[in-house]
Amino acid sequence: MTTVGRTSTDARSVRSRTALLDAARGLVLEQGSGAITISAICQRAQVSRPTFYQHYSSPDELLADMVRSRFDDILASVPESDRDDTPAVIRRVLADIGAQPRAFAGLLGDRATWGQVRSAFEEWLTEHLAEAHPDARPSDLDFAAGGTVRLVAIALAAGSESQLDQTADDVWRLVQAVLDLP
Secondary structure (H helix, E strand, O other), X not given: OOOOOOOOOOHHHHHHHHHHHHHHHHHHHHHOHHHOXXXXXXXXXXXXXXXXXXXXXXXXXXXXXXXXXXXXXXXXXXXXXXXXXXHHHHHHHHHHHHHOHHHHHHHHHOHHHHHHHHHHHXXXXXXXXXXXXXXXXXXXXXHHHHHHHHHXXXXXXXXXXXXXXXXXXXXXXXXXXXXXXX
């Protein structure tokens, strides 16, 4: 079984994985994370259950990969010269989350998916912060990422767009304080 982090470059495997990710995104956006079942994903992606299990061990693993993939796409859309601009990247990520609040609120608010999705978000954010701030201690990076994810979950639970805007400022203050940045 291929798991997150060990992806095949075989064209058929890439197509299947892309179809699974696209199917999951579509289901989450249209029906919420509660609609994510292996049957629904396979039907929408037009792949078999064995194909699903060649790529993922569970729907939660697929959802975590979907979140990671989305944030990678967001970071790729940021000009190379701005990728170390942590506030800009945070705002870009939160703007994307704000554009799809129902989807992210479901992912971050559903206890069944919370663990893997939260971990994927935290890992992605820790990696970005480490690249942007290479002198920071790993424990500080982990703490800043964990706090960020928690603040985002709280803002999404509040259901207010202005709350998410305020969260971008709160996140940056948290990151500055924890990483001792100017």
